[in-house]
Amino acid sequence: MLRSSVKLVRGSSSRLSALSLRAVNNRFSSHFTASSKLSLEDVNPRVIAAEYAVRGLIPARAEELKKKLQRHPHEVPFKSIINANIGNPQQLKQKPITFYRSVLSILQSPSLLETDVFPEDVKARAKTLLDNVGSVGAYSHSQGSSVVRESIAKFITERDNGALAHPKDIYLxxxxxxxxxxxFEVILNGEKDNGVLIPIPQYPLYTAALALKNATPIPYYLKESDNWGTNPQEIDDLVSQAEKFQVKPKILVVINPGNPTGAILSKENIEQILAVAAKHGLVVIADEVYQENVFEGEFHSFKKVLSELQSKHAEFDSVQLVSLHSSSKGVSGECGQRGGYMELVGFKPEIVALFTKLASISLCPVVTGQALMEMITNPPKEGEPSYELYQSEVSAIHDSYKEKADALYAAFKDLDNIEVQKPQGAMYLFPKITFNDRVLAAARESNLLPDVFYCLRLLESTGICTVPGSGFGQEPGTFHVRTTFLPPGSEWIQDWAKFHKEFVEKFAE
Ligand SMILES: Cc1ncc(COP(=O)(O)O)c(C=O)c1O
Structure with missing residues (x-):
């Protein structure tokens, strides 16, 4: 086939078209049996096995109901779907921060630099970014623009009381x-004996990504009665026992502030967790995407606490840490822009080189997402034209999160069969719901887990879309529901309370 194609290429153009037409005709007039399409047995079983509850059964049903609402509004007992299933603030009408979007506007349309549409600091920021990347339509450095990484390194250094961060360790x-x-791609080698300690309840990205890598999740349970605290001794014990099950723990995942729990780790707790990591040589992933979303207590970054420990105890020098941040959370809520960064701490150069190689295989992260991370970590300063508006927008979003979290907490606290921990951070509440035998039997009859049964009924009656606790993992025999507190207004909270009372009455024994 290759040789005849070469001959065709060498022929004159008219001869070539005649020949190629004949070749095509010959090829398709010959009889062959059409092969079947790919079936599930032909594809990657790990993709089939992976589950992601945040966009699972309940949100899928919510999509169906949304369509039904548009076509036959009278057949549905509510006026709209309330998406409390996902931390996606702008889907829920949160306005973008003006400074961020103004700079992005210029990055998209650089001719705006020649106009007076935007204040001088917006133009200056856009110019700095454009001078560095050329255009947001061009690939940047694989690790991310150097200007962006410099701003992030400066932000981390200031956040962590002077513990130095270097642009070379930042990967957008x-x-x-x-x-x-x-x-996971760099550290897990595809063998089932690779173990990763994950909190339960956890953000289901972790179990899904572990399923893709064929690795073994090692669950450590957060203590609900202790405001979803982490028990480092339990992690230590699990690591010690893992060998018995032929599992080698390699990574310890910590989500702080927690999703779905909203819990914030104390500094002492982080120190103890790092001690366990140091003792067992575990790579720590500190998922700190909610670091700005703090209502109670104080956020301590793993990097800061590690640096402090390292200044006093040599045992901590060997700790390997990757800290994560994102443009999706905080007050920016720019989920669709796909910005984020990771900071690598304490890895050997040959391992760092693998991260760099993987980054280069993907060419570069989204450049507008990089620009957002630059602005999030380097916001307008006092005295600059955009400062006041920026500050007022940021505090309004913070205040509204706190208000909504408190309102939801207050509503749950008054309801029978619901127990809820006070919100400390992140964007979620994770109330525990106690179901009696009648509910358990009804759920069994519907072939649903009890928490799925509850969430489905809540959705069908009120349009409120939540995620059953089973999607995040929970202590066996307990049931929870995760809700964000992002939807606007308070009407939906009252609707939920009313639904819950009716549900309890309906299934009363
Ligand atoms: C704990 C946690 N980590 C990571 C992510 C992923 O965020 P991103 O939008 O940056 O991919 C989320 C998203 O909700 C999250 O809750």
Whole structure:
């Protein structure tokens, strides 16, 4: 086939078209049996096995109901779908921060630099970024623009009381999700004996990404009665026992502030977790995408606590840490822009080289997402034209999150059969719901887990879309629901309370 194609190429153009037409006709007039399409047995079983509850059964049903609402609004007992299933603020009408979008506008349309549409600091920022990347339509450095990495390194150094961060250790990523997959790709070798300690409940990206890598999740349970605290002794014990099960723990995932729990780790807790990591040579993934979303207590980054420990104890010098951040959370809520970064700490140069190689295989992370990470970590300063508006927008979003979290917490606290921990951070509440035997039997009859049964009924009655706790993992025999507190207004909270009371009454024994 190759040789005849070469001959064709060498022929004159008219001879070539005649010949190629004949070749095509010959090829398709010959009889052959058409092969069947790919079936599930032909494809990657790990993709089939991976599950991601945040966009699972309940949100899929919500999509169907949304369509039904558009076509036959009278057949549905509510006016709209309330997407409380996912931390996606702008889907829920949160306005973007003006400074970010103004700079992005110029990055997309550089001719705006020649106009007076935007204040001088917006233009200056856009110019700095454009001078560095050329155009947002061009590939950048694979690790991310140097200007962006410099701003991020400066931000981390200031955040962590002077513990130095270097631009060479920063890798821009296409959201934090991409960072997690990259870390797993580098560290997990595809063998089932690769163990990864994950909190339960956890953000299901982790179990999904582990399923893709064929690795073994080692769950450590967060303590609900202790405001979803982490018990480092349990992690230590699990690592010690893992050998018995032929599993080698390699990575310890910590989500702080927590999703779905909203819990914030104390500094002492982080120190103890790092001690376990140091003792067992575990790579720590500190998922800190909610670091700005703090209502109670204080956020301590793993990097800061590690640097402090390293200044006092040589045992901590060997700790390997990857910290994650994202443009999707905080107050920016720019989920669709896919910005994020990871900072590598303490890896040998040959391992760092693998991260760099993987980054170059993907060419570069989304450049506008990189620009957002630059602005998030280097916001307008006092005295600059955009400062006041920026500050007022940021505090309004913070205040509204806190208000909504408190309102939801207050509503849950008053309801029978619901127990809820006070929100400390992130964007979620994870109330525990106790179901009696009648609910358990009804769920069994519907072939659903009890928490799925509850969430489905909640959705069908009120349009409120949540995620059952089973999608995040929970202590066996307990049931939870994860809800964001992002949807606007308070009407939906009252609708939920009303639904819950009716549900309890309906299934009363
Ligand atoms: C704990 C946690 N990590 C990572 C992510 C992924 O965020 P991104 O949009 O940056 O990929 C999320 C998203 O909700 C999250 O909750």
């Amino acid at each position: 990523t296409t959201g934090a999700s991409d960072a997690v997959k990259v870390i």
